[in-house]
Amino acid sequence: MTGFKRFIPLLIVLLLGAVFFKSMTDGHNPKEIKSVRIDKPAPVFSLRLLADEKIQATDAILKTGKPVLVNFFASWCAPCRAEHESLMTLAFDKGIPIIGIAYKDDPIKSQRFLDSLGNPFAQVVVDRAGRAGIDWGVTGVPETFLVDGDGIVRYRHWGPIVGDAAIGRVMAAVEDLE
Amino acid sequence: MIAELGHFALIVALMLAILGATVPHYAIFRRDTRLMALSDPFAYGQFFMAATAFGALMYSYIISDFSVLNVAANSHTSKPLLYKISGVWGNHEGSLLLWVLILTLFAAAVAWRGKGLPLRFRSRVLAVQSTLCIGFLMFIIFTSNPFLRLDPAPFEGNGLNPLLQDPGLAFHPPMLYIGYVGLSIAFSFAVAALIEGEVTPLWARWVRPWTLAAWIFLTGGIALGSWWAYYELGWGGWWFWDPVENASFMPWLAATALLHSSIVVEKRDALKSWTILLSIIAFSFSLLGTFLVRSGVLTSVHAFAVDPERGVFILGFLAIVIGGSLALYAWRAPRLTPSGMFGVVSRESALILNNVLLSTFAAVVLVGTLYPLVLEAINGTQITVGPPFFEFAATVLMSPLIVALGFGPLLAWKRGRISRAAQVLIPAAIVGVVTFWLVIWDKAGGIMMTGFGLALAAWLMVSVLMEIAERTKLFKNPKKFLTRLVRLPRATWGMSLAHFGLGVIVLGITVSEAWTSEQLRVMSPGDTAEVAGFEFKLEGVEPIAGPNYTAVRAAFTVTRNGELVAPLYAEDRVFSDPPMPTTEAGIYPLFRGDLYAVIGEYLGDNRWSVRLYFKPFISGIWVGAGLMVLGGIISLSDRSRRIGAPAGRRRSKPKQPAVPVGQTQEG
Numbered sequence: 082m083t084g085f086k087r088f089i090p091l092l093i094v095l096l097l098g099a100v101f102f103k104s105m106t107d108g109h110n111p112k113e114i115k116s117v118r119i120d121k122p123a124p125v126f127s128l129r130l131l132a133d134e135k136i137q138a139t140d141a142i143l144k145t146g147k148p149v150l151v152n153f154f155a156s157w158c159a160p161c162r163a164e165h166e167s168l169m170t171l172a173f174d175k176g177i178p179i180i181g182i183a184y185k186d187d188p189i190k191s192q193r194f195l196d197s198l199g200n201p202f203a204q205v206v207v208d209r210a211g212r213a214g215i216d217w218g219v220t221g222v223p224e225t226f227l228v229d230g231d232g233i234v235r236y237r238h239w240g241p242i243v244g245d246a247a248i249g250r251v252m253a254a255v256e257d258l259e
Numbered sequence: 260m261i262a263e264l265g266h267f268a269l270i271v272a273l274m275l276a277i278l279g280a281t282v283p284h285y286a287i288f289r290r291d292t293r294l295m296a297l298s299d300p301f302a303y304g305q306f307f308m309a310a311t312a313f314g315a316l317m318y319s320y321i322i323s324d325f326s327v328l329n330v331a332a333n334s335h336t337s338k339p340l341l342y343k344i345s346g347v348w349g350n351h352e353g354s355l356l357l358w359v360l361i362l363t364l365f366a367a368a369v370a371w372r373g374k375g376l377p378l379r380f381r382s383r384v385l386a387v388q389s390t391l392c393i394g395f396l397m398f399i400i401f402t403s404n405p406f407l408r409l410d411p412a413p414f415e416g417n418g419l420n421p422l423l424q425d426p427g428l429a430f431h432p433p434m435l436y437i438g439y440v441g442l443s444i445a446f447s448f449a450v451a452a453l454i455e456g457e458v459t460p461l462w463a464r465w466v467r468p469w470t471l472a473a474w475i476f477l478t479g480g481i482a483l484g485s486w487w488a489y490y491e492l493g494w495g496g497w498w499f500w501d502p503v504e505n506a507s508f509m510p511w512l513a514a515t516a517l518l519h520s521s522i523v524v525e526k527r528d529a530l531k532s533w534t535i536l537l538s539i540i541a542f543s544f545s546l547l548g549t550f551l552v553r554s555g556v557l558t559s560v561h562a563f564a565v566d567p568e569r570g571v572f573i574l575g576f577l578a579i580v581i582g583g584s585l586a587l588y589a590w591r592a593p594r595l596t597p598s599g600m601f602g603v604v605s606r607e608s609a610l611i612l613n614n615v616l617l618s619t620f621a622a623v624v625l626v627g628t629l630y631p632l633v634l635e636a637i638n639g640t641q642i643t644v645g646p647p648f649f650e651f652a653a654t655v656l657m658s659p660l661i662v663a664l665g666f667g668p669l670l671a672w673k674r675g676r677i678s679r680a681a682q683v684l685i686p687a688a689i690v691g692v693v694t695f696w697l698v699i700w701d702k703a704g705g706i707m708m709t710g711f712g713l714a715l716a717a718w719l720m721v722s723v724l725m726e727i728a729e730r731t732k733l734f735k736n737p738k739k740f741l742t743r744l745v746r747l748p749r750a751t752w753g754m755s756l757a758h759f760g761l762g763v764i765v766l767g768i769t770v771s772e773a774w775t776s777e778q779l780r781v782m783s784p785g786d787t788a789e790v791a792g793f794e795f796k797l798e799g800v801e802p803i804a805g806p807n808y809t810a811v812r813a814a815f816t817v818t819r820n821g822e823l824v825a826p827l828y829a830e831d832r833v834f835s836d837p838p839m840p841t842t843e844a845g846i847y848p849l850f851r852g853d854l855y856a857v858i859g860e861y862l863g864d865n866r867w868s869v870r871l872y873f874k875p876f877i878s879g880i881w882v883g884a885g886l887m888v889l890g891g892i893i894s895l896s897d898r899s900r901r902i903g904a905p906a907g908r909r910r911s912k913p914k915q916p917a918v919p920v921g922q923t924q925e926g
Contacts, residue, residue: 087592090536091585094543097629098578100636105554105570115641 265315435480441473712769753894760886767879
């Protein structure tokens with residue numbers, strides 16, 4: 082091999098190295114599956130409130146003109162317990178309203194979970210069958226969505242919000258909207 | 260104390276590696292042969308120290324010394340001894356230590372067996388090998404030390420992933436590693452040759468047995484892994500084109516190509532530049548595999564615990580090793596001028612076709628594996644590349660390879676006459692075509708692909724037999740057939756066996772893909788289900804207890820036309836440390852195919868979900884791989900038996916080199 086050809090293998094390797102370096106350092110998690118909901122309207126739903134089974138809440142509760150977080154949680158989910166403290170911070174220190182969706186959970190147990198740890202949610206609706214979870218495209222609990230004032234999903238946090246860095250990322254997304 | 264000894268041995272090994280990587284180059288610069296000769300003891304010393312460190316870690320595992328973090332995180336007292344030992348390489352740190360052990364083992368082997376190499380060249384090779392050792396030892400010592408202590412020591416360890424507690428998997432990683440790391444010798448030879456600026460037929464003769472040995476282990480390791488997936492994962496498949504499976508397959512493809520291209524270098528003094536490049540690429544693929552499982556850039560069932568610091572370190576090391584060697588190649592390649600010329604229809608061009616197809620396939624697998632990653636880095640789109648892509652590529656690229664494989668060994672060097680080769684192979688072609696049409700006619704599989712696959716397998720196997728017949732003049736002069744058969748060089752037997760093995764693999768894949776019968780049933784004890792003419796009767800389900808698991812075991816009896824064929828036992832195990840369920844498929848291999856049963860969930864009311872299969876001739880996949888390994892071993896044994904013997908000049912000369920490697924007194 083002579084001329085330029087002999088540099089081709091080297092160039093391919095350098096290019097691959099750059100791609101690897103980028104995907105390792107940009108905080109990318111290969112297990113994370115991107116949400117297809119981003120920049121699309123939040124799914125329509127009508128679910129009973131945890132507090133009162135006679136009252137149905139719809140997606141109208143998301144369109145308040147202010148950014149709202151939607152958090153999927155369950156009493157059986159250990160990471161939800163871990164992120165609970167961050168939700169309290171977001172709700173009470175940062176003043177962001179959070180709608181909780183109790184995912185595939187017994188309402189009595191969901192209530193007990195909130196009673197023992199504190200309730201960061203403005204409203205909690207019950208998704209006993211997991212139908213809303215399918216509509217939102219959650220890949221597991223916990224998962225948190227940021228919905229803007231017009232009901233458009235703007236950001237999705239995959240997995241538990243644990244630590245200042247994770248809270249910071251959610252806050253940055255909220256501030257982007259304002 | 261023992262762990263500290265291991266830690267200390269690693270540091271000494273690093274010092275020796277640094278000396279081993281620098282002193283020989285200086286010695287060659289000064290033309291000081293006494294100093295050059297030091298590269299041997301440096302290699303032995305590194306091996307001794309790596310073995311000490313590995314032994315120390317293994318000892319800590321065997322006595323369950325949970326004050327060592329690595330042992331506490333990956334072992335448990337209730338594990339059987341075999342899995343305490345295999346647990347040593349069942350984790351990131353331990354597997355790296357195994358990697359270093361094999362790396363130094365190969366270096367020591369070159370020092371020991373390579374006395375026939377010119378001293379100057381041998382010390383260059385060992386210096387390159389020591390450079391590789393430096394990288395891995397630094398990686399271990401600075402980011403992945405297996406000897407870190409834990410204070411206070413826990414009472415009990417976390418245990419090993421139960422999926423790995425399996426005899427097949429106890430030996431799959433070491434075999435694969437010997438294969439991966441064995442390619443480092445071809446790499447070191449290539450880089451040394453580039454530094455020296457010269458590639459001779461002798462170079463190819465030295466490098467081939469090392470490549471062949473690595474190839475044997477790589478083949479065995481991959482086959483063992485897929486066999487494990489087949490009986491342990493319980494989904495009936497055996498290969499998934501998972502990124503890490505691909506990572507082991509790419510070096511195999513490159514090593515196979517290298518094995519064939521170095522024949523051309525040795526025999527005809529041609530293809531030098533390409534062979535050097537291939538040696539670098541083959542080992543680079545090994546390094547890429549190691550990188551992929553440890554860096555967390557891709558998801559896979561095989562991935563080790565992920566740590567970005569490690570990922571960046573190993574990426575930097577890779578950039579130096581692969582980038583550096585390819586830069587050296589770009590600089591030096593123009594010096595490697597070919598001297599041998601050959602015609603279009605010749606053994607050489609058949610081998611070139613083999614190389615083009617194998618390396619194209621390796622490139623396609625690389626693209627398929629990394630495409631999702633590259634795409635996401637460019638525009639954030641997430642996609643996956645699945646089996647259909649790879650299967651299509653395999654069909655398109657491997658079919659012409661198999662067709663050419665029938666011709667190749669019959670073509671003469673320099674100028675072959677296709678007509679003569681064709682005469683011999685016409686019977687093979689006829690058998691292939693007839694099989695093809697029979698299947699289309701019968702519509703048994705209902706698909707063209709099955710007929711095509713069967714025709715390829717038949718073509719390959721018959722042409723291998725025809726080639727042996729041709730070499731032994733079976734049809735021209737049958738009297739001396741047996742004498743000639745016995746006299747065939749082992750290298751020829753090895754080649755024929757390996758090629759025949761490929762035919763058996765193709766047959767196994769085609770038949771099992773086309774005619775597998777599957778039943779998903781809910782059964783209670785006493786129920787029967789029919790699969791492909793076999794009656795599976797569920798006799799009963801009972802709980803059993805193993806050393807560190809509890810299980811339910813379903814007992815089936817399989818009958819055919821009222822006659823007992825075999826009992827089958829399928830288990831669903833739940834391990835205690837860590838808690839995790841695994842399936843153990845009940846498999847009974849018959850000549851015609853495998854009976855395969857998996858027990859699933861308990862549905863209440865004494866009913867169980869079960870999956871029952873009959874997989875015709877699926878064992879052909881592993882039998883074929885076994886034949887390939889056997890062929891490699893026989894071919895390798897030929898070389899070592901012919902110590903010092905001159906190259907044969909007879910017409911029935913083996914296709915593969917007759918002169919042993921590292922035993923000649925040249926230089």
